[in-house]
Amino acid sequence: MSFLPREFYARDTxxxxxxxxGKKLVRKIGNKKISGIITExxxxxxxxxPASHAFRKKTExxxxxxxxxxxxxxxxxxxxxxxxxxxxxxxxxxxxxxxIRAIHPEKGIEVxxxxxxxxxxxxxxxxxxxxxxxxxxxxxxYGVDLTCNSELFITEGIGKRKIISSPRIGxxxxxxxxxxxxxxx
DNA sequence: CTTGGGATGGTCT
DNA sequence: GACCATCCCAAGG
Numbered sequence: 319m320s321f322l323p324r325e326f327y328a329r330d331t332x333x334x335x336x337x338x339x340g341k342k343l344v345r346k347i348g349n350k351k352i353s354g355i356i357t358e359x360x361x362x363x364x365x366x367x368p369a370s371h372a373f374r375k376k377t378e379x380x381x382x383x384x385x386x387x388x389x390x391x392x393x394x395x396x397x398x399x400x401x402x403x404x405x406x407x408x409x410x411x412x413x414x415x416x417x418i419r420a421i422h423p424e425k426g427i428e429v430x431x432x433x434x435x436x437x438x439x440x441x442x443x444x445x446x447x448x449x450x451x452x453x454x455x456x457x458x459x460y461g462v463d464l465t466c467n468s469e470l471f472i473t474e475g476i477g478k479r480k481i482i483s484s485p486r487i488g489x490x491x492x493x494x495x496x497x498x499x500x501x502x503x
Numbered sequence: 504c505t506t507g508g509g510a511t512g513g514t515c516t
Numbered sequence: 517g518a519c520c521a522t523c524c525c526a527a528g529g
Binding site: 360371398399403417446447451 | 520521522523524
């Protein structure tokens with residue numbers, strides 16, 4: 319298993335968002351292992367992106383977006399859900415992160431179903447908060463390093479696919495930026 | 504299949 | 517005090 323090096327994440331957030339498609343997200347909980355292939359991502363940048371959490375200023379909530387690349391930025395939303403992002407930006411930006419929106423489950427599908435309290439495979443990990451549920455991701459993983467072997471990390475996955483670009487989902491600002499990216503397997 | 508509303512609370516203005 | 521980078525279920529076609 320080969321980890322993605324820190325430099326992978328030290329590029330423009332939009333490039334990294336595309337680059338993460340097809341990569342593998344792995345979660346280890348005790349002796350259980352959950353993994354899947356990333357199939358949909360969204361880029362959120364800094365001062366040039368009114369839809370980004372980092373657009374206004376650094377706060378306690380979004381501080382991970384300003385800190386070391388290749389780590390997890392996790393936020394709580396709608397009073398009940400967590401969403402998982404990967405911190406990524408080049409040296410020109412002060413903040414940036416990639417939201418992981420969809421994953422194709424590989425290992426640990428039964429554990430995911432338990433975590434989600436749902437049985438349907440099709441809707442197991444096809445949304446950001448669903449991924450957090452299935453992979454048991456919450457505030458405890460805030461800031462964890464994804465470039466090395468730990469409870470949560472990213473490795474090489476499958477080969478390149480055709481990338482489809484769309485407007486990002488659930489935002490009202492900067493909809494002209496086609497920063498939602500997805501692949502089909 | 505699509506649509507609409509409710510759940511539920513941290514964060515920022 | 518309003519706003520969410522959401523999800524689920526029930527009701528209607």
